[in-house]
Amino acid sequence: MWDRHLIRYGSVFVPRLIAKARGALVWDTDGREILDFTSGQMCSTLGHNHPRIVAAIQQACEGAIHLFSGMMSPAVVTLSERLSAMLPPALSKAMFLNTGAEANEAALKMAKLHTGRYEVVGLTGAWHGMTSGAMAVNYCAGRKGYGPLTPGALSIPAPYSFHCPIRHCRDTCDFTCADVGFDLVDQQSTGALAAFIAEPIESSGGVVVPPPGYWQHVKALCDARGMLFIFDEAQTAFGRLGCDFAFQHFGVQPDILTLSKTLGGGLPLAATVVSDALEQDCHEKGFLHVTSHVSDPLPAHVALAVLDVLSEEDLNRRALEMGAHLRAGLDALADKYEIIGDIRGFGLLQGVELVRNRTSREPDAELGREITSRCMELGLSMNIVAVGKMAAVWRIAPPLTVTRAEIERGLAILDQAIGDVLARAPV
Numbered sequence: 001m002w003d004r005h006l007i008r009y010g011s012v013f014v015p016r017l018i019a020k021a022r023g024a025l026v027w028d029t030d031g032r033e034i035l036d037f038t039s040g041q042m043c044s045t046l047g048h049n050h051p052r053i054v055a056a057i058q059q060a061c062e063g064a065i066h067l068f069s070g071m072m073s074p075a076v077v078t079l080s081e082r083l084s085a086m087l088p089p090a091l092s093k094a095m096f097l098n099t100g101a102e103a104n105e106a107a108l109k110m111a112k113l114h115t116g117r118y119e120v121v122g123l124t125g126a127w128h129g130m131t132s133g134a135m136a137v138n139y140c141a142g143r144k145g146y147g148p149l150t151p152g153a154l155s156i157p158a159p160y161s162f163h164c165p166i167r168h169c170r171d172t173c174d175f176t177c178a179d180v181g182f183d184l185v186d187q188q189s190t191g192a193l194a195a196f197i198a199e200p201i202e203s204s205g206g207v208v209v210p211p212p213g214y215w216q217h218v219k220a221l222c223d224a225r226g227m228l229f230i231f232d233e234a235q236t237a238f239g240r241l242g243c244d245f246a247f248q249h250f251g252v253q254p255d256i257l258t259l260s261k262t263l264g265g266g267l268p269l270a271a272t273v274v275s276d277a278l279e280q281d282c283h284e285k286g287f288l289h290v291t292s293h294v295s296d297p298l299p300a301h302v303a304l305a306v307l308d309v310l311s312e313e314d315l316n317r318r319a320l321e322m323g324a325h326l327r328a329g330l331d332a333l334a335d336k337y338e339i340i341g342d343i344r345g346f347g348l349l350q351g352v353e354l355v356r357n358r359t360s361r362e363p364d365a366e367l368g369r370e371i372t373s374r375c376m377e378l379g380l381s382m383n384i385v386a387v388g389k390m391a392a393v394w395r396i397a398p399p400l401t402v403t404r405a406e407i408e409r410g411l412a413i414l415d416q417a418i419g420d421v422l423a424r425a426p427v
């Protein structure tokens, strides 16, 4: 049905049409229930169609949905105040866009305008979005076939200690990857290093959790070069890790923070957040980033509801509690199945590394894909990321409102799916 008039854009289409979504569940057009352990596209942290989000949309419909980009609405102003109150004083000014890529694009443009330089360093395995500037610092996938990317994009190896990218450590990272990476950056740089951009936990790249002290080390390397440090918290902000922002967890404050997916709870909303001084300087230098839907009231209403629910339903605590339950279940599966080589993450962002055997750590993408499909047949939607030569990882991230019973049901399906696929795999 979808082959006829829809462009295939990279995701494998799920072989059924989804008609309804509530909480951690979706239903296909035949009424079949599927557990959603991907929170949609990692956005629906409150669960699908949370009543407060629905009410916020209705509220916007009674007020204003969309306005001229120079017109501010009470919802947008209040949202900027609410965000600023949650953030340190040096992250005081926000602009509201739609997608994560757009927010990163604005962040990179501001960093370039402010520093007067153009080079941007990212982490291998990173994903920052599909617009040209953001895509230039995507090292996860999609670089080939589109001609030259934005000049000045450089990378350093991610601290992926399960598969150390510089073949130096195993399981414990001593930051040599960052030092070697910046040595290479220095040699390649034309002397115009503007910024460093990274996800606090690299998600699409395999749920890569940096060791304690790593971000402090990298921030110092950036500071020494006069580079701005940008954290892209598309997936990690607003509860998923059990805190409002991942930078709080890691104890390193970025110069620029980008927010997206989880800010809109399923609606397209993103933010770029900077200091007063940075905003002032960029404004004086003529910063231009007007889009059709910049500062739209509708998604701002929704974001206010997201922030309300985050505190009213104590979702940070819930992510930790449900995350611990999920983790215990995954640990039990690891005791049973050799294919699970590693489990890592925080709260309700858990990565499960799939290997052929635990000594070689060779990835088992094929079996991983088969089990993922079997999960879908059995009623569990799972995402497999970082599928490639180096790794295959399940990214397990249910909504933060997921119930204990739903987690248990998901784990039981996963157990059955692994068992079924292994039973028919050639020995």
Ligand SMILES: Cc1ncc(COP(=O)(O)O)c(C=O)c1O
Pocket: 098, 099, 100, 101, 102, 104, 127, 128, 129, 130, 199, 203, 204, 232, 233, 234, 235, 260, 261
């Ligand atoms: C960390 C991160 N940054 C940015 C993006 C891009 O966001 P969007 O798809 O909304 O442009 C994504 C999307 O998956 C992401 O995971």
